[in-house]
Amino acid sequence: MNLKNVKNSLALGVILGIVGVVASGVLAWFYGVTEHAIEAGRIRKTNQALAMVLPAFENDIASNAIEFDGVKFYGALSGGKLIAVAAEAAVQSGYAGEISGLVGLSDSGAVLELKGGRSAVLITGQQETPGLGANVCNRQNVKTLAGILRGEKAEPGVLPGNAVLDSFAGKGVDSLPLQVKKDGGDIEFITGATITSRAVTDLVNKVLETYKAHQGEIIPALSGGVK
Amino acid sequence: MIKVLWQDFIKGIWRENPTLVLLLGMCPTLALTSKAINGVGMGVATTVVLLGSNVVISLVKNLIPNRVRIPIYIVVIATFVTLVDRxxxxxxxxxLYNALGIFIPLIVVNCIVLGRAEAFAAKNGVVRSFFDGLGMGLGFTLSLTVLGCIREFLSTGGVFDIILVPGWNFMLPGLAPGGFILLGVLLAFMNVLNERKAVKSGKLYIPPQGMDCKHCRICFIDKEE
Incomplete structure (x- = not known):
């Protein structure tokens, strides 16, 4: 069968229609095949990020959450008690738009200090300049050729360090508002990436302010565990 | 037969390299090669799409009316892109998915894929089209990886996230302008190599698509007409 020289508009329309139906059939089938894996991946991603900024917890944390003023709080329970809160927030003041991140808080409202002097601040989304603003946000273990040859390995259970993010460790609602050193505060910044450093500071400030304002509602709401 | 297939395969890697000779698919080439691993990921994704669309289009080429061939090619390509994306x-x-994210759907409009469908798969059998797609995809992957390695090394001092020169930080090659500059250098290098090879074997070197000094009219752009 050779349809190369078909010129009738109706026939052309029918052929295009058949192609469209076959293509959507294939896509519908494949959507079903991958749906489960993609959803599982999304949940795993959230849980992994939460586990990085919180001490060991026992509950299904993704479902134990409450939102105030655009900040989403997750409650980590251990032995039926609330041990820490993680807050997910975003600010628009980055050099290249939105910066979003997770902050782990103690119930008194201070940024948790994790193993190895790391702070519980993790940037989960940013589009800052690579090599400059991105260095303020990234926690990444630097692998060097010399290090690999010597057999160095990253310490398990310790987040990769980041001078700016780690300077938030222990800062709480009583030291609001936080500022970078250039503006007279005590948060580190990277020269040439002050805007990004300020934006990250804004993010932590936003989380702490919201926590301070709604502390009385957040703690009871998340302590219950199951809604 | 084997020789023909080998020719179909190997031409995409050097003689008709899609990025460095045909200059197709420049958008992903410049946008994604700031790191070597992104180049590999984009190259592999494009290769899979190219293989799929070449095979399907060469199989149904006689059922596609000439008048609506381009929309049908695009539907076939878009289907494969969605499969790869998911x-x-x-x-x-x-x-890797975060880095490539928005560029995967854009493979649909990558000229390499549509170009091979129109120029090769629509005229040749399924086996030859498969090898053509494989060669073109591999050529694309290789050139993206080479450009990615050069840009990553010059901007961070390492390749594939392994630092070779500690403390090196130079922003330009990692950003778009640096991408343009290094792509230009790579193209010039490729042309010099081809010219040397041609002179050595006593043949006249003909640059691709009339990109030689005789055909270049850039100096006369505002003087002509």
Whole structure:
């Protein structure tokens, strides 16, 4: 069968229609095949990020959450008690738009200090300049050729360090508002990436302010565990 | 027969390299090669799409009316791109999918894929089209990886996230302008190599698509007409 020289508009329309139906059939089938894996991946991603900024917890944390003023709080329970809160927030003041991140808080409202002097601040989304603003946000273990040859390995259970993010460790609602050193505060910044450093500071400030304002509602709401 | 297939395969890697000779698919080439691993990921994704569309189009080429061939090619290509996109979303490493994210759907409008469908798969059999797609995809992957390695090394002092020169930090090659500059250098290097080879074997070197000094009219752009 050779349809190369078909010129009738109706026939052309029918052929295009058949192609469209076959293509959507294939896509519908494949959507079903991958749906489960993609959803599982999304949940795993959230849980992994939460586990990085919180001490060991026992509950299904993704479902134990409450939102105030655009900040989403997750409650980590251990032995039926609330041990820490993680807050997910975003600010628009980055050099290249939105910066979003997770902050782990103690119930008194201070940024948790994790193993190895790391702070519980993790940037989960940013589009800052690579090599400059991105260095303020990234926690990444630097692998060097010399290090690999010597057999160095990253310490398990310790987040990769980041001078700016780690300077938030222990800062709480009583030291609001936080500022970078250039503006007279005590948060580190990277020269040439002050805007990004300020934006990250804004993010932590936003989380702490919201926590301070709604502390009385957040703690009871998340302590219950199951809604 | 084997020789023909080998020719179809190997021409995409050097003689008709899609990025460095045909100059197709410049958008992903410049946007994604700031790191070597992104180049590999984009290259592999494009290769899979290219293989799929070449095979399907060469199989049904007699059923496609000439008048609506381009929309049909685009539907076939878009279907494969969506399959690749969802597969990567489900199974590829998180960081790679985040880096390539918005560029995967754009493979649909990548001229390499449509170009091979129109210029090769619509005129040749399924086996030859398969090898053509494989060669072109591999050529694309290789040139993206080479450009990615050069840009990553010059901007961070390492390749594939392994630092070779500690403390090196130079922003320009990692950003778009640096991409343009280094792509230009790579193209010039490729042309010099080809010219040397041609002179050595006593043949006249003909640059691709009339890009030689005789055909270049850039100096006369505002003087002509």
């Amino acid at each position: 597969t990567m979303q489900a199974y590829a490493p998180e960081s």
